[in-house]
Amino acid sequence: MGNTFGHIFRLTTFGESHGPAIGGIIDGCPAGMTVDYELLEGDVARRRPGQSGLTTTRKEDDKVELLSGIFEGRTTGAPIAFMVRNINVRSGDYENLRELFRPSHADYTYTVKYGLRDHRGGGRASARETLARVVAGAFAKMALREQGIGIEAFTTRIGTVGIASGIAFESDKAAENPLHCPDSKAAAAMAEALTKAKADGDSLGAWVHCIVKGVPAGWGEPHFDKLQAMLASAMLSIPACKGFEYGSGFDISLPGSLANDAFYAENGRIRTRSNHSGGIQGGISNGEDICFNIAFKPIASISRPQETIGLDGRPASLIIKGRHDPCVLPRALPVVEAMAAIVLMDAGLMAKAIHL
């Protein structure tokens, strides 16, 4: 269980890091939509390893094969299945992990839960699963774009290096550096920190800020499918994600009189003067930008020796081989955007089901 996300726009994923393929099925994608292959491949490329000096050198072609649901370039309303063959896998790198639990990985918990596990590259728990999310997210983005909705994720912190306070989230500015960070100066320091971590055989955590523009008021289903609840669930389901906050989030320095978002009318449209609500009130979008932050822990695969336990319950020293990133960023950015796109598609379609 647990491999399906969404109510109407639904993604089911499959695949292990070193199995035959990774992929998924999208159900509920609107019919008649022209497939934008460029958008799809662009997002897959952003997630691909090896696109900058900051990431692993594992080469993945990640050629997405679309298996169904498309006819003469358009979606048909039938489920869209897709897969990416796992090639360039070096399973031998993982042979020593068959008997050992890597710290802060899923090795131990999968073994307890299922009684066995595919130890190669993390098996099903591998972050390679996120490739399927990026593909599904691309279809959601295509549909959302037709409604004028855009989603963009930015790097705001790597380890102890954060962006300057008050920096604007400008796409052009962010596009200048590989981390898609809106603060160029901070971006340089982050890159430096990553290079150092990699040289140290270590890894760093990161923060992401994501903005969704153009969502009309009225999306989200109270009480349990509030927009923020769906977003939180989506984000926390991404490997290594440790926290989610939207709008003012964990910052509670302001009292209600200053934190409330006053309403005013702007050219006949009701807006709020501030956006501490992060674009969501009572679980439903209010027409303002939807803004949220998420936190990623440092990648658990580091090349330094670590203390652990084996399947036999005996202490062991562990050396993780293989090719690993020092940070989930920048590769996780399209994953965050994809999950946000899937949530919004789902919420948007649910909002249509309100009248016969």
Added chain:
Amino acid sequence: MGNTFGHIFRLTTFGESHGPAIGGIIDGCPAGMTVDYELLEGDVARRRPGQSGLTTTRKEDDKVELLSGIFEGRTTGAPIAFMVRNINVRSGDYENLRELFRPSHADYTYTVKYGLRDHRGGGRASARETLARVVAGAFAKMALREQGIGIEAFTTRIGTVGIASGIAFESDKAAENPLHCPDSKAAAAMAEALTKAKADGDSLGAWVHCIVKGVPAGWGEPHFDKLQAMLASAMLSIPACKGFEYGSGFDISLPGSLANDAFYAENGRIRTRSNHSGGIQGGISNGEDICFNIAFKPIASISRPQETIGLDGRPASLIIKGRHDPCVLPRALPVVEAMAAIVLMDAGLMAKAIHL
């Protein structure tokens, strides 16, 4: 849609603040369990307003009537329906809100989404809905307790007053103050801040730390029903909740080599030396304490005049009458525990469905 939570242990809630009743249906509660009415009423009482000087003076008897699913004091496996009549409602307090949108409330978004709304006391969006969660949570707690699982939520910050760093989370200590704060000194300062906010007609945000002890390794369903994803969804569905983090959460000051939780064996049981994972690895419980923090915004209902817009799109000044708390705490503590209990019950039952 959106009023049901859970896969196997499922809660569906109903009711508006000033309608005939608030309640819900629990489906999937294990059969044969002796109902602990004391536990149930205790949690309802903790959520009830008026139990300390820090909360609203609205008197609610909140007498829970169990309508089904129980026979001769034991659960039968049939759905457990329950309700609480809404009495002592002063709907007249809200008459001026029929035409106005309260800032940072759900008034505007409900109106856009549904075309109409019950304006009395927030209608369906009222936090009074959480009463149903507390009742369902009590049944989940009863079943979890039989497995040695306990859940406890603590106040860790009110506005700008936080607990001292390094304070231990001791139940006895926390029980000494009405905020259930483990730091007595901070608790006194918090109470003072709340009293001042109330006098000012203002409100304050808050942080909660929740600990779940005794969960066996193996609960949680990757990839999308990871335990942290279910918890995040549950918490963000609570009115006024703005953020969720588990384990190390947003704190990414440590590199991977220090953030990883080394495994060791303790009396034949596999444990971790630190718990930055918050008791969850790869979406599955690992047997350590499950720990998470959540943030609540300041209550939006304040008695100070506020700028807003009316249904007619015209600017207006708003005075919110009625009786309101200056903070969701301490009343939200049993709500947090209840939602955690519901998630864990659901995850625990799913973990049983792994073999015929």
Added chain:
Amino acid sequence: MGNTFGHIFRLTTFGESHGPAIGGIIDGCPAGMTVDYELLEGDVARRRPGQSGLTTTRKEDDKVELLSGIFEGRTTGAPIAFMVRNINVRSGDYENLRELFRPSHADYTYTVKYGLRDHRGGGRASARETLARVVAGAFAKMALREQGIGIEAFTTRIGTVGIASGIAFESDKAAENPLHCPDSKAAAAMAEALTKAKADGDSLGAWVHCIVKGVPAGWGEPHFDKLQAMLASAMLSIPACKGFEYGSGFDISLPGSLANDAFYAENGRIRTRSNHSGGIQGGISNGEDICFNIAFKPIASISRPQETIGLDGRPASLIIKGRHDPCVLPRALPVVEAMAAIVLMDAGLMAKAIHL
């Protein structure tokens, strides 16, 4: 589990025959709909026992109390909870059943599954649960009626007495007899058969034909939520229902060349010359009348002595006391209509969720 039906328009029911109340929660009912209390009470009355000499004399006021989701006479989009108190219960009639399993009832299977059961009047397995379906169906009917969709169920067979072949399904004609049978002559014979069965302490099975008029082409979700699959599931979930067929159903006397429904155009609308498809092709409505038949077994509660087994595994003779109908008809007719209405509402709302 298992007490919720539907995807978007969802009904969750609760209650036992002799517990405090029977009721349910409807989620996903469109907002802004004026509640037609007359329709609601009319359907509840049709299901009520005692309305003709053919049914049990148990008196039930069946006063439906609406607990939420309605404001100033209109639905708000919030869940609609409702309940009916169980009064006039004579639990003493059932005391001898505490230790015995009634043949062809759920007594034995509930005991095996749950380890205990509420033996009074069938407990949760009682057909009294269908009252909740009728209430939810009434709300679905209100919404469907606004789209010109009408649903009508007819009695077509009681025991060995069936309607004449080729009889037209005319509402006016059917309204002339309490069984709502389109064939007056057969209706008289059926009534006679029922009277005799009752006098014999016995019971009879029945067939129902249901017609849904006015459904636009395009409702139904292939492959697994085909309209006929949803209808079949809905009907087979009704207590005592043993079979479902739609269109030509089990009649396979015609070869494909005669069974196929030829298309033709009528005033610009595409229609079929015959309707062996029962209004559904490929799981999706085609605009023709949706027609289906269902079968109900004889009611298992008969007053004749029966052979059975007790909780202790020892043979016993059983006398069922209490007040029982000799047939589920005519009281089951509004239940069939209600379930059909719920399925169509659900399918209709899903069909709206096809585009942003």
Added chain:
Amino acid sequence: MGNTFGHIFRLTTFGESHGPAIGGIIDGCPAGMTVDYELLEGDVARRRPGQSGLTTTRKEDDKVELLSGIFEGRTTGAPIAFMVRNINVRSGDYENLRELFRPSHADYTYTVKYGLRDHRGGGRASARETLARVVAGAFAKMALREQGIGIEAFTTRIGTVGIASGIAFESDKAAENPLHCPDSKAAAAMAEALTKAKADGDSLGAWVHCIVKGVPAGWGEPHFDKLQAMLASAMLSIPACKGFEYGSGFDISLPGSLANDAFYAENGRIRTRSNHSGGIQGGISNGEDICFNIAFKPIASISRPQETIGLDGRPASLIIKGRHDPCVLPRALPVVEAMAAIVLMDAGLMAKAIHL
């Protein structure tokens, strides 16, 4: 929507008749199960066209590729994805169908619902989709077999030729003829009828009887996920299926006093003397054989000229080319078994989730 079946053991299918591939994802398959490739390939072979003179000559290799969820020959608890490439497709056969609606097919309804359709071989509505069900059913059968549960479907009627009344359902006997009919004499007449229908360019309907042996008492979730409701939904979701009945079904010739299944004790096990209940009481298995019948309409693709309408709304005469069976049997038998297996797996796993 609509392409997922099941609650815990869940199948999601994808694929069109003439697209790149047909396949699916199974979620919730128990971990640690040794994959029986022979069982899998055997069922796929039984569904494959061309295995007897009675079926289409389209050659399909139907080589099933397992893409995930299996490690060293055993299931891991991760989703099992699989696919079969569509080869030997002659899409040109269908070019004339681009503009025409085939009678009693899904061409018209898909076009209305989705605005476009893949016209080649029925596209998504093709019965080729059932291949995915057979694969998933094979995995369910493997798990059920370990519990001593077996499923077998028999042909009982083709057109106007039915089995003799009172014939026993013996596997050995049925294995002697390609229709898997327990009555050899009838089987010969059925084969003759099929041969004649094929020569006539026509098709015939069919009935199937399915028996599930070995299900323990206690499976099934009242009220809406009653075992018979899940089975009915599963069967009616199979293309061309028009009806479902279990136990005594539509036969209501007996009164309650004869139709009730008296309980008795056999070696300490509670059994029933007759099985009009079809192994299910109150929606829950009672330990007796689960028996049901289903009806299939004649295949809509016939080679005789037919009257129809084109996309332009103008009358047209239609000749369907391509290779088609004269009846869904015997190829549909493994599909019926597969859907029954999926339902029982799902019900069995749900029955485990009843206690922590």
